[in-house]
Amino acid sequence: MACICFPEDAPATRSGERYNFAAGPAMLPPAVLAQIQDELPDWRGSGQSLLELPFTGAPFKGLMHEAKQDLRDLLTIPSNYRVLFMHGGATCQFGLLPLNLLAPGQSADYLDSGYWAAKAIAEARRHAPLNIIASASEGLRAIAPPEQWRLDPQAGYCHVTSNETANGLQLQHFPELSVPLVADMSSDFLTRPLPVERFGLIYASAQKNLGIAGLCLLIVRDDLLKAPRPGLPSPFSYALQAEQQSRLCTPPTFALYVAALMLRWIGQQGGLTAMASANARKSQLLYQHIDASDLYHCRQQPADRSAINICFHLRDPRLLPDFLREAAATGLLNLQGHAAIGGIRASLYNAMPLAGVKRLVAFMHGFERQHG
C-alpha cells in the first residue's frame, strides 16, 4: 500500500493563522469545523458517528427537515417552492435542467456572462435548442443588463449565472420575467438576500457557501415539477425527488449535515442581510486597494464586479509565480486564478473573515513595495 504523501507545494510556514481563498471546495468557518470535529465520533449521544447515521432513521430525517426549515427561514422561501437536496454539483444540473424543465424540442433562453455560463450553455445545448439572449462582452468586463436581453416569450425558461466565479462578475439585479427565471447561484448563494419569488428555479453547489462538495441544493417552484421524460433516470428527476423528500436514494448524508451546520451558522451571524453587508465590506476593501495600486489591476467594470470572487491581475504577469509563492508562505492560500483565466483570484465567501482580507491587503501592499 502506498502512503498518502504530503504534497510538495504545501506552504513553507506552518505556524500562524492561514486563510484559504480557494474558489471551492472552500474555507469553512472555524466554529463549524470545530463542531464537526467535536461531534464526529458520537453524534449527540447517539452512539454513532454522524458519518454512520442511517438515512432512513429519525435522527437523519430530523436533520434534513431542520436544514430545510432553516433555509426557508433565511431566504423567506414562499410555500409554493420545494427544496431539493441532490447528489453532485451544479455541473450535473447543466444537463438535468433542460431534461427536467423542457418538453422535447422546446427551447430555453440563456444569458452568456462568462466561463460558467458558457459551460452551462454547452451542456444544455446537447439536450435542447437554445437562444442566447446576450453574449459575453469583449474581455468579459461586464454583464449585459436586462434591458439588452433578447428574450423569447416562448422559451421554457431563462437561465442566468448569478455570479461568474472564474471571471469575477456578478448580476446585481434579477428582473421579473414572463418565463421562469432559472439561476446557477453556486458561488453567491446565501451571500445576500434574494427575491425568491422572481425565480422558477435556483440551484447551487454546496462547496462554496454551504459546506462541502457532493451536494447540490435546488429551490423549485412546484408548478415546474413534471413527470420524468423517457431517458431521465429517476434519481435525477426533480418531481420524483420532491415526492420522496430528496430520499429517493441514499442522500449524501455528511454533506447534508455540514450544510445544516452552515445554515445555522449563517443565521447566528445575523442572516443574509448581515452576510451581504460583511461581503460588501470585504470586497470593497480589496477592490479599493487594487484600484489605488500601480501593480495590480482589475479589468471588470465596477458596476458588475463580484463581491465574492475578486479576480485581478499583475500589470507585470511575470511576477505572478512570486506573488503566489510568497502569499502561500505567509499563509494566504489558493490565490491563483481559474486555470482558463490566469491571474489572481481571491474568493471571499461567507466564511472568509474581514481579518483574512486585511492580511491579504497588507501582503499585497508589501509585495508592491518590493516589486512595484
Add this chain to the structure above:
Amino acid sequence: MACICFPEDAPATRSGERYNFAAGPAMLPPAVLAQIQDELPDWRGSGQSLLELPFTGAPFKGLMHEAKQDLRDLLTIPSNYRVLFMHGGATCQFGLLPLNLLAPGQSADYLDSGYWAAKAIAEARRHAPLNIIASASEGLRAIAPPEQWRLDPQAGYCHVTSNETANGLQLQHFPELSVPLVADMSSDFLTRPLPVERFGLIYASAQKNLGIAGLCLLIVRDDLLKAPRPGLPSPFSYALQAEQQSRLCTPPTFALYVAALMLRWIGQQGGLTAMASANARKSQLLYQHIDASDLYHCRQQPADRSAINICFHLRDPRLLPDFLREAAATGLLNLQGHAAIGGIRASLYNAMPLAGVKRLVAFMHGFERQHG
C-alpha cells in the same frame, strides 16, 4: 433558527462500547474515524481542512491517484480496466448503466435475485428492453444458480446483484459469460477477493465498505466506454469521466478521502483474503446461533446466505419491538430489517469486529432465555 434536536429513539444507555449494525451508511473502523477526526482541522500540515481542499490542486489529485492505486493493488485489477469515482450511489447507476452501455433499442439480461435486483430492473426497464434470466425464488430463500440462467447471447450485458442487502442472499460464484457481466456489489464490495477479469463492469456505493454516502465506485473494462448518447448529461458518461480522470466536475472530495482511508485500512488488515476470512467467521458464528435456536430462524438456504447482511426473524414476531429496543439499550444499534422485509438484519461489513458479533450473540442468547 430551530436547533437540531437529539432524537427520541436514541439508546437509553450512553456508556460502554456500541456496535452499529446498520445496512449503510454503516459503521466505520474506529481507527479510520479517529484519523478523520485528527486530520480534520489541518490536512497534513497544509493549513487547510481536508473538507476545504481544492480538487484541482496537487494534494487532492495525489489522494485520488493513490486511492485508485490502492484499489488496483487490493483487487489485482487488470490494466484494461478503468476506475471511476462518480457522485451518488448505486441507485443512480441503475439508469446510467443501460444509458452508458447499450445502443438505443439493445437489450440487457438481468438476474432477479431479490429486493435490490428488482429495483435495478425497474429502473433499467425505463431505458431499455430487458430479459430476466431467472426470477427470484418463492420467499426469496435462494438465488437461481448460473446453470439455470436463460441467457441471451445478443444481450448488451448481463446484470447481477452480488449481495442482496435486504434479503440476506449472496452470489457465491461468478460465471464466465460471453457477454459483459455487470454487478452491483454495493454491499459486498471489498469483502472478499474477486475475479475482476470476469466482469465488464463492477459498481458499488461507498457507504457500506468504502466509507460514506455520496460516492459510487466503478470498475469498467475499457472497451465498454462509448461516446455519450444524446440525452445523457456529460458528468454521467463513463467515457467522459474516464477521459477526465473522474474530475469532469468537482468530485465528492471528502467521501473520496474517506474511501482512501478505508482502502488503506483494508490493506493494513491483510487485504481481501483476510477480510473474507474474518467475514466468514463473524457470519458463521451468528448463523450457527440462529440455526441452533428455537426463538430465531433464518429462511435463506445455507448455500446462498450472505456473509455480510444476516437477515433473520423471531418465530414470534410480536417480540420484535422488545428485541430491537433492548438491543439498542445495550448498545447494539440499527438491527431492524429493511422496511420492505421486516424482521432483524445484522450488517457485518468489514468494519464490524468479531467482538460486536459476540456481543450480539450473547444478547440474543439472553433474550431467548427471557422470552423463549
